[in-house]
Amino acid sequence: MQLEQVRAVITGGASGLGHAVAQRLVAAGAKVALFDVNEDKGHAAAAALGASASFQRTDVTSEDGVVANVAAARDAMGGLNVVVNCAGILGAGRVLGKDGPMPLSTFSTTVMVNLVGSFNVAKAAAQLMQGNTAGDDGERGVIVNTASVAAYEGQIGQAAYSASKGGVVGMTLPMARELARFGIRVNTIAPGIFWTPMVDGMPPQVQESLSASIPFPSRLGKPEEFADTVAFILTSRYLNGETIRLDGAVRLAPK
Ligand SMILES: NC(=O)c1ccc[n+]([C@@H]2O[C@H](COP(=O)([O-])OP(=O)(O)OC[C@H]3O[C@@H](n4cnc5c(N)ncnc54)[C@H](O)[C@@H]3O)[C@@H](O)[C@H]2O)c1
Numbered sequence: 001m002q003l004e005q006v007r008a009v010i011t012g013g014a015s016g017l018g019h020a021v022a023q024r025l026v027a028a029g030a031k032v033a034l035f036d037v038n039e040d041k042g043h044a045a046a047a048a049l050g051a052s053a054s055f056q057r058t059d060v061t062s063e064d065g066v067v068a069n070v071a072a073a074r075d076a077m078g079g080l081n082v083v084v085n086c087a088g089i090l091g092a093g094r095v096l097g098k099d100g101p102m103p104l105s106t107f108s109t110t111v112m113v114n115l116v117g118s119f120n121v122a123k124a125a126a127q128l129m130q131g132n133t134a135g136d137d138g139e140r141g142v143i144v145n146t147a148s149v150a151a152y153e154g155q156i157g158q159a160a161y162s163a164s165k166g167g168v169v170g171m172t173l174p175m176a177r178e179l180a181r182f183g184i185r186v187n188t189i190a191p192g193i194f195w196t197p198m199v200d201g202m203p204p205q206v207q208e209s210l211s212a213s214i215p216f217p218s219r220l221g222k223p224e225e226f227a228d229t230v231a232f233i234l235t236s237r238y239l240n241g242e243t244i245r246l247d248g249a250v251r252l253a254p255k
Helices: 016-027 039-049 063-077 104-129 159-182 204-212 223-235
Strands: 007-011 031-036 053-057 082-085 141-146 184-191 243-246
Touching (some): 016 031, 031 063, 039 053, 053 063, 063 104, 082 104, 104 141, 104 159, 141 159, 141 223
Parallel strands (some): 007 031, 007 082, 031 053, 082 141
């Protein structure tokens, strides 16, 4: 599809990678609806993007809330043909930490937001997208999920995060296969280490050692580079059921 035709729900759109996607799509003439739990940042982000953007406080783990807000977003944008799932949390912690075993709630909350939340928004949007008028090749919509290279080589302390992102990679192909009959494509991006508020909070020496570990270019990824990859997926109709690593060839070490 062409970018100016995009009517997108972007989860996690108040910050980091999701916000960069919103900026990229609005600049190309699209309309976007930002879903996020951070109300202050969400309202500010939508206001800065202008009339083509709106914000709805949405917890991606709420089944009823997502159904209602996806429908409201479609009505407000005059259509819905794209979802970009960027909402996520780190859920860092060792299985056996200094203060004892990881509380089960840490593990389950991480999986709930990163994996179940992505599925929750995807299925609510697909339910509406299946009724879209078919475009070229019968295309009716595109779903883009965000995994992580931690889905493949999670570090010590990333058991919960890696499990959640591995699940996102795992559901990509079966969803693409199933939704093919409706002309809805499903793809996932597995970013390496990107310069966002998630990474901004880390100590400088950690950021430097992270950068040094990236073969080429030897720096953190820019959110605009993630947004460009989303735009590439949206406009590349033959790309389906795939997870793309976007990582400067980094392979995470155990710690
Ligand atoms: N930054 C990186 O290096 C990196 C690397 C790999 C993967 N990722 C993934 O990319 C995605 C975006 O990360 P980011 O770096 O932009 O982080 P970020 O913290 O800047 O943005 C994440 C956003 O998700 C929102 N969010 C959290 N829980 C939510 C919920 N339950 N419902 C709705 N919104 C919720 C937060 O409020 C925040 O605005 C995440 O899924 C993250 O795991 C990031």
